[in-house]
Amino acid sequence: MSILHYLLNGFSVAFVPTNLLMVILGSFFGTTLGMIPGIGPVNGIAMLTPFMFALGLPPEAALILFAAIYFGAEYGNAISSILLNIPGTSASIVTTFDGYPMAKSGRGGTALAISAISSFFASIFSLIIMMFFAPVMSSWAIHFGPAEYFALMVFAFSMLSTLSGDNLAKGLISSVFGLMLATVGLDSQTGIPRFTYGFMGLYDGLNFIVVTIGFFAISEILMSMENIEAFKVFNANISKVMISFKEFCFSLFTIIRSSMLGFIIGLLPGAGGTIATFISYTIEKRIYAKKGDFGSGDIRGVASPQAANSSAVGGALIPMLTLGVPGSETTAVMLAALMGMNITPGPLMIENHPDIFWGLIASMFVANVLLLFLNLPLARIFIKILLVPKWILMPIIVGISCIAVYTINFNMFDIFLMIIFGLVGYFMRKFRFPLAPVILGLVLGPLLETNLRRALIISSGDIKIFFSSYISVFLWILTIAGITLPSITKIIKRYAK
Amino acid sequence: MKDRVAGGIILFLSIFYGLTAFRFKLEYLVEPLGPSKYPILLSLFSIILSLYLIIFPGKLDIIKWKLTAIDRRIPIFIVSLFLYIFLLWISGYIIATFIYITFLGLIFGSTFFKSAIMAMIFSIAIYLFFVSLLKLHLPTSYIIDMLK
Structure with missing residues (x-):
């Protein structure tokens, strides 16, 4: 069957009423969650997962909802960046550089419009590439054995640790901490309880929803308590969210370049949208060094990070779907949720569940059209959500977090654990430890350990198996380069000075 | 200083984690690693990293604690x-x-x-x-x- 045929089948899945409803809900929730500073798609997905289980939704519907939230958040996060100068998520920090000056000079509507349009074009671009690239990657990854998978996961951790913080040691500590949390519970190979300390609630291991909500939602609320004032919306009364054709043409090449770059960076584990936005913005700034007005309200300064960011979402979904190895906290939570529904993303997913994969692609085409509509004519309605006072928003988040965690096992102990992880997450933020590697460690930990042990069983304990194939060796070289290159570059720069 | 405090706490917890892992024993070891070696490996890795953090604390070693009414x-x-x-x-x-x-x-x-x-x-x-x-x-x- 050709790709077009598969895609048409995907649209038949996408237009199933339940899936269409998920697209609409996901796009709406995603835009809202991305817009409210501090919540983000990872919290939204973690909070909604127990409801998915409770409703007994099919895996494709859940995946469509999660992906729509992920894409929607990348659209929504620009709204608070442009109007409040507060990035909704870290990936929209760069959008504030030119978006906020545009809003201050009365061009908030133009900034919101170019942000939505660049996100739309970049998302469509990334989906088209994904359609062609994911099956190729999948057929390539089918040759991966336990040793290759182990090397791939180590590479993912090294990249995430290197790129997610300002200190490599802290990034690696966060990864190891996540891997340690994953060892809690009954050992999958021998059935021995590990680190349970007699608590029956720990025998099944730590649930990723409990840890994620604790780490991201509760710790974020604790952080927000340090600054309890309401958000001050600048220029909330925007009359028109639209750009002229001339303005669009003016930004077109920036959108194309940033989309391509965002997709490639999104593919790398750990790099994700944030790094894509910084790199694409820097490149555009250099290209238009003399002709541009970057930093003080250049329309391309909004188009570039938004395109890179949205394109990176498509890129980030590929390793999660085809290799079963997520590269960001959001895709890690998506992977864990899917595994909870007995769907294990990996090389065989496209072959065994083409309805899920192609249904997802088709749904995301629909979702992006919907998101464009939500973020252009309806942008003014979303802006009103930013005006909801914290005394309504924060208690609701706490209330929903508690109930979401409770409904996993109908157990108060899980709420207790969520609070503990909230505190740990808060202190980790204060001590500037990145949180994303912890979630990745927790989700990938069991897979990493299983592949390590499986590889050693195959080789009867001989560690040479980890270097026995070209793929493994290549991944180890990449891992070493990923860890050492930043330090080597620093040393070279120091000597050059 | 704050990185050193964090490093110290992590060092203590890593040692505790590693010592706990030593207790996981099987009568018949059916595979090379068993239930304890992987956690011990993680513990060793974490100990090395925490020691590194203690010896080479980061430059951004400042934490803003606002001891105001809000913080309480x-x-x-x-x-x-x-x-x-x-x-x-x-x-x-x-x-x-x-x-x-x-x-x-x-x-x-x-x-x-x-x-x-x-x-x-x-x-x-x-x-x-x-x-x-x-x-x-x-x-x-x-x-x-x-x-x-």
Whole structure:
């Protein structure tokens, strides 16, 4: 069957009423969650997962909802960046550089419009590439054995640790901490309880929803308590969210370049949208060094990070779907949720569940059209959500977090654990430890350990198996380069000075 | 200094984790690693990293702690969350959530009346959503359960 045929089948899945409803809900929730500073798609997905289980939704519907939230958040996060100068998520920090000056000079509507349009074009671009690239990657990854998978996961951790913080040691500590949390519970190979300390609630291991909500939602609320004032919306009364054709043409090449770059960076584990936005913005700034007005309200300064960011979402979904190895906290939570529904993303997913994969692609085409509509004519309605006072928003988040965690096992102990992880997450933020590697460690930990042990069983304990194939060796070289290159570059720069 | 404090805490916890892992023993070892070697490996890795953090603390070694009235709300919030669990157990979902959400509204700067209205709407709406729509059970009062 050709790709077009598969895609048409995907649209038949996408237009199933339940899936269409998920697209609409996901796009709406995603835009809202991305817009409210501090919540983000990872919290939204973690909070909604127990409801998915409770409703007994099919895996494709859940995946469509999660992906729509992920894409929607990348659209929504620009709204608070442009109007409040507060990035909704870290990936929209760069959008504030030119978006906020545009809003201050009365061009908030133009900034919101170019942000939505660049996100739309970049998302469509990334989906088209994904359609062609994911099956190729999948057929390539089918040759991966336990040793290759182990090397791939180590590479993912090294990249995430290197790129997610300002200190490599802290990034690696966060990864190891996540891997340690994953060892809690009954050992999958021998059935021995590990680190349970007699608590029956720990025998099944730590649930990723409990840890994620604790780490991201509760710790974020604790952080927000340090600054309890309401958000001050600048220029909330925007009359028109639209750009002229001339303005669009003016930004077109920036959108194309940033989309391509965002997709490639999104593919790398750990790099994700944030790094894509910084790199694409820097490149555009250099290209238009003399002709541009970057930093003080250049329309391309909004188009570039938004395109890179949205394109990176498509890129980030590929390793999660085809290799079963997520590269960001959001895709890690998506992977864990899917595994909870007995769907294990990996090389065989496209072959065994083409309805899920192609249904997802088709749904995301629909979702992006919907998101464009939500973020252009309806942008003014979303802006009103930013005006909801914290005394309504924060208690609701706490209330929903508690109930979401409770409904996993109908157990108060899980709420207790969520609070503990909230505190740990808060202190980790204060001590500037990145949180994303912890979630990745927790989700990938069991897979990493299983592949390590499986590889050693195959080789009867001989560690040479980890270097026995070209793929493994290549991944180890990449891992070493990923860890050492930043330090080597620093040393070279120091000597050059 | 703060990185060194963090490094010290991580070092202590890593040693504790590693020592616990040594206790996982099997009578018959059917595979090369067994249940303990992987955690021990993680513990060793973590010990090395924490020592590195102690010896080479980062440049951004500053933490802003605002010891103002707002910051004091953080321990109050944490204690209140634990009390909420206790309250859920004692009084059941609706009453506990109503009290707790009202209290949170006050912490976040609202008036009692506004918070109470919001808490009432929230607790009843969530209850109806879960119990009537999703057919899930929410915590019921331990006291009422005992009296039954």
